[in-house]
Amino acid sequence: xxxxxxxxxxxxxxxxxxxxxxxxxxxxxxxxxxxxxxxxxxxxxxxxxxxxxxxxxxxxxxxxxxxxxxxxxxxxxxxxxxxxxxxxxxxxxxxxxxxxxxxxxxxxxxxxxxxxxxxxxxxxxxxxxxxxxxxxxxxxxxxxxxxxxxxxxxxxxxxxxxxxxxxxxxxxxxxxxxxxxxxxxxxxxxxxxxxxxxxxxxxxxxxxxxxxxxxxxxxxxxxxxxxxxxxxxxxxxxxxxxxxxxxxxxxxxxxxxxxxxxxxxxxxxxxxxxxxxxxxxxxxxxxxxxxxxxxxxxxxxxxxxxxxxxxxxxxxxxxxxxxxxxxxxxxxxxxxxxxxxxxxxxxxxxxxxxxxxxxxxxxxxxxxxxxxxxxxxxxxxxxxxxxxxxxxxxxxxxxxxxxxxxxxxxxxxxxxxxxxxxxxxxxxxxxxxxxxxxxxxxxxxxxxxxxxxxxxxxxxxxxxxxxxxxxxxxxxxxxxxxxxxxxxxxxxxxxxxxxxxxxxxxxxxxxxxxxxxx
Amino acid sequence: xxxxxxxxxxxxxxxxxxxxxxxxxxxxxxxxxxxxxxxxxxxxxxxxxxxxxxxxxxxxxxxxxxxxxxxxxxxxxxxxxxxxxxxxxxxxxxxxxxxxxxxxxxxxxxxxxxxxxxxxxxxxxxxxxxxxxxxxxxxxxxxxxxxxxxxxxxxxxxxxxxxxxxxxxxxxxxxxxxxxxxxxxxxxxxxxxxxxxxxxxxxxxxxxxxxxxxxxxxxxxxxxxxxxxxxxxxxxxxxxxxxxxxxxxxxxxxxxxxxxxxxxxxxxxxxxxxxxxxxxxxxxxxxxxxxxxxx
Numbered sequence: 001x002x003x004x005x006x007x008x009x010x011x012x013x014x015x016x017x018x019x020x021x022x023x024x025x026x027x028x029x030x031x032x033x034x035x036x037x038x039x040x041x042x043x044x045x046x047x048x049x050x051x052x053x054x055x056x057x058x059x060x061x062x063x064x065x066x067x068x069x070x071x072x073x074x075x076x077x078x079x080x081x082x083x084x085x086x087x088x089x090x091x092x093x094x095x096x097x098x099x100x101x102x103x104x105x106x107x108x109x110x111x112x113x114x115x116x117x118x119x120x121x122x123x124x125x126x127x128x129x130x131x132x133x134x135x136x137x138x139x140x141x142x143x144x145x146x147x148x149x150x151x152x153x154x155x156x157x158x159x160x161x162x163x164x165x166x167x168x169x170x171x172x173x174x175x176x177x178x179x180x181x182x183x184x185x186x187x188x189x190x191x192x193x194x195x196x197x198x199x200x201x202x203x204x205x206x207x208x209x210x211x212x213x214x215x216x217x218x219x220x221x222x223x224x225x226x227x228x229x230x231x232x233x234x235x236x237x238x239x240x241x242x243x244x245x246x247x248x249x250x251x252x253x254x255x256x257x258x259x260x261x262x263x264x265x266x267x268x269x270x271x272x273x274x275x276x277x278x279x280x281x282x283x284x285x286x287x288x289x290x291x292x293x294x295x296x297x298x299x300x301x302x303x304x305x306x307x308x309x310x311x312x313x314x315x316x317x318x319x320x321x322x323x324x325x326x327x328x329x330x331x332x333x334x335x336x337x338x339x340x341x342x343x344x345x346x347x348x349x350x351x352x353x354x355x356x357x358x359x360x361x362x363x364x365x366x367x368x369x370x371x372x373x374x375x376x377x378x379x380x381x382x383x384x385x386x387x388x389x390x391x392x393x394x395x396x397x398x399x400x401x402x403x404x405x406x407x408x409x410x411x412x413x414x415x416x417x418x419x420x421x422x423x424x425x426x427x428x429x430x431x432x433x434x435x436x437x438x439x440x441x442x443x444x445x446x447x448x449x450x451x452x453x454x455x456x457x458x459x460x461x462x463x464x465x466x467x468x469x470x471x472x473x474x475x476x477x478x479x480x481x482x483x484x485x486x487x488x489x490x491x492x493x494x495x496x497x498x499x500x501x502x503x504x505x506x507x508x509x510x511x512x513x514x515x516x517x518x
Numbered sequence: 519x520x521x522x523x524x525x526x527x528x529x530x531x532x533x534x535x536x537x538x539x540x541x542x543x544x545x546x547x548x549x550x551x552x553x554x555x556x557x558x559x560x561x562x563x564x565x566x567x568x569x570x571x572x573x574x575x576x577x578x579x580x581x582x583x584x585x586x587x588x589x590x591x592x593x594x595x596x597x598x599x600x601x602x603x604x605x606x607x608x609x610x611x612x613x614x615x616x617x618x619x620x621x622x623x624x625x626x627x628x629x630x631x632x633x634x635x636x637x638x639x640x641x642x643x644x645x646x647x648x649x650x651x652x653x654x655x656x657x658x659x660x661x662x663x664x665x666x667x668x669x670x671x672x673x674x675x676x677x678x679x680x681x682x683x684x685x686x687x688x689x690x691x692x693x694x695x696x697x698x699x700x701x702x703x704x705x706x707x708x709x710x711x712x713x714x715x716x717x718x719x720x721x722x723x724x725x726x727x728x729x730x731x732x733x734x735x736x737x738x739x740x741x742x743x744x745x746x747x748x749x750x751x752x753x754x755x756x757x758x759x760x761x762x763x764x765x766x767x768x769x770x771x772x773x774x775x776x777x778x779x780x781x782x783x784x785x786x787x788x789x790x791x792x793x794x795x796x797x798x799x800x801x802x803x804x805x806x807x808x809x810x811x812x813x
Contacts, residue, residue, distance in 0.1 A: 044769075052638065194612055339608070340637055340638050341638040342631065343631070344631040345629070346629045346630065352767065353769065356766050356767030359766075360762045360766035360767075360770075363761045363765050364758040364759075364762065367757040367758075367761060368754045368757050372750075407766075407770060408698055408701060408773065411770055411773060415762075415777070417754075417758050418757060418759065419751070419754070419758075421750070421754045422712075422751040425746075426716065429744070433743065454719055455715065455719040458664065459712040459715060460712075462657060462660065462711035462715060463708040465656050465657065465708065466704045469649055469652050469704060473645050473649035474700075474701065475642075478701045482701070
């Protein structure tokens with residue numbers, strides 16, 4: 001029916017005013033908290049970096065398998081079973097036992113109460129899978145075991161990444177999990193992502209180990225090169241005296257004696273004890289400070305250090321010392337991180353995009369408005385008022401939800417402007433047709449609205465379907481497009497059926513008798 | 519009344535040829551995938567020195583062994599877009615920066631850097647294809663619920679036509695396919711459907727109303743009745759898109775161009791493909807009445 005109650009008229013006016021107010025809060029500052037909302041600008045508009053990091057869990061799995069080889073030997077030793085031919089084959093372990101122990105081994109591995117091989121009742125799976133082939137056992141991580149391991153290394157990595165980024169002090173970073181081995185980092189307003197990239201790319205695994213000169217070191221030894229390649233490669237024992245875990249604090253400092261930039265560190269109690277012991281027994285030896293498999297420096301121990309603090313020198317610049325201290329403070333990553341996707345937009349390009357988007361919106365808007373006005377005159381005016389209010393509604397809703405506006409998002413708004421008139425056009429064209437056979441303006445308008453309804457709904461549902469799919473499948477900026485396009489459909493329907501219809505009704509009632517109304 | 523139906527045959531032949539040519543182009547020439555789907559690095563540079571041009575920049579970058587480097591102007595003379603394939607060097611951006619600074623002085627502003635690894639690009643391509651497939655399927659289901667099967671077939675053929683011909687045109691012109699093109703294609707799917715549905719709605723209404731008009735003329739009546747709406751909506755949508763194309767900045771050019779093609783094809787196909795399918799399937803009043811009874 002072409003009838004609006006007073007209550008509905010007032011509601012429509014109030015809703016429109018409310019959204020105008022909300023939408024304009026993007027331009028002005030309001031004291032009120034409810035109104036003090038703003039649309040967030042996407043990274044492509046305000047500038048910033050989007051980094052997708054992938055955790056390389058292979059070294060972790062290999063390390064765990066290596067550790068397990070020791071665990072398993074000790075575990076069965078206590079049960080008087082000798083593990084023979086223990087071999088580590090990358091992410092697998094192989095061994096054999098005497099024939100009569102075979103069943104015990106299998107039972108131990110498949111026991112749901114097993115200490116050696118944790119059972120996950122929820123997934124009905126053990127951590128490790130065991131298989132037997134030609135009297136040789138093979139042990140490797142089960143699918144569930146890998147999932148658990150990935151999840152836990154992701155949790156740890158996320159924490160470390162967060163600490164490192166917080167230390168640098170960028171504003172409002174967004175750090176999120178993606179899948180079970182990825183971390184998404186969004187850094188708005190970051191001008192130079194190089195430093196963060198290099199900081200996130202480092203595992204920062206710090207160890208203190210003695211330099212040996214014999215291959216027969218009981219823990220094994222490995223040849224490591226120097227970070228700055230200033231000296232020949234050195235043979236370093238695999239025995240770890242201290243690791244980054246023992247560090248309480250690390251700071252860059254200028255050594256007043258040598259005028260060199262160094263990193264000073266403080267150890268926790270366990271670390272201090274071990275460091276004291278190592279430095280007292282190892283006077284005259286070289287203690288290598290190894291970071292991610294490279295020697296930073298290998299000073300000769302001259303004195304026992306019992307204070308639990310020390311310093312690392314290694315030809316640092318102040319920047320590199322600051323970064324190393326930061327890495328040491330925030331801790332080592334459980335596994336190396338690779339940047340598999342990066343998108344960085346400089347702030348001036350972002351501003352250019354905003355300007356271009358706004359100009360395109362303004363021009364598109366004016367073109368559509370002029371065209372519609374020329375085409376429909378008074379009803380064009382109604383459509384245009386609706387269109388303007390529609391824009392306020394759309395921006396208002398984006399503001400209330402503090403949604404993220406991207407450049408494609410602006411395109412979505414402009415496209416909404418172009419397509420929003422469709423509903424009104426469908427109605428007006430239908431009314432025109434109705435008026436050919438119907439002399440009563442009111443009846444013609446009423447049936448115009450009724451008969452065009454299914455077409456309008458169909459038309460909008462199809463676009464909405466496309467927008468929904470985009471929202472769920474798309475990433476970053478594209479999501480922004482689907483968001484504005486999708487919300488635009490709802491605001492369009494509201495503005496057409498409430499605002500435009502209200503204005504139409506008011507006009508038609510005043511001109512009931514007029515011929516050629518549209 | 520315009521006699522659209524006079525040209526049904528001619529335009530059907532045209533459309534079939536366009537689709538065949540497009541398929542041919544897509545198979546043999548292929549699409550020009552951007553780094554989103556191929557992997558690689560993209561750098562947008564702005565120079566403060568107007569003497570630097572594409573070839574001097576290209577010569578400089580070619581000396582860095584980046585593999586296949588493409589350098590072109592982006593929007594204006596002092597903006598450049600550099601693209602190269604996947605590179606394992608993690609510090610490549612830094613090295614390019616210092617190399618450019620060495621050769622040209624500190625004249626470059628790195629406005630945008632995008633780097634997509636092989637794994638991510640493969641995933642993006644896959645999800646893009648899935649998105650389009652899901653969209654087409656959902657449209658199919660929707661139209662199948664809403665209309666009789668003859669109508670569904672017409673609408674879906676029109677959709678495939680629009681998507682294929684738009685992609686074919688992109689292949690022909692060698693325009694880059696990136697994430698935003700997928701967004702454009704999906705929107706085209708929505709728009710084309712929208713346009714078809716409005717005309718179909720009228721066809722069905724007229725089928726119920728007139729029992730003595732053959733579908734050949736009935737489609738023509740329906741097209742004409744909805745024609746001014748079809749045109750006005752296409753025009754306003756095109757006005758909005760042209761505004762994005764000309765004023766929305768370089769980044770949105772490909773997206774808006776794809777949409778412009780799509781809207782034109784979408785408008786055309788709802789008249790000349792969707793409706794001709796109804797004619798060829800001899801849809802009659804019985805078709806819609808049978809459906810009404812079964813409901």
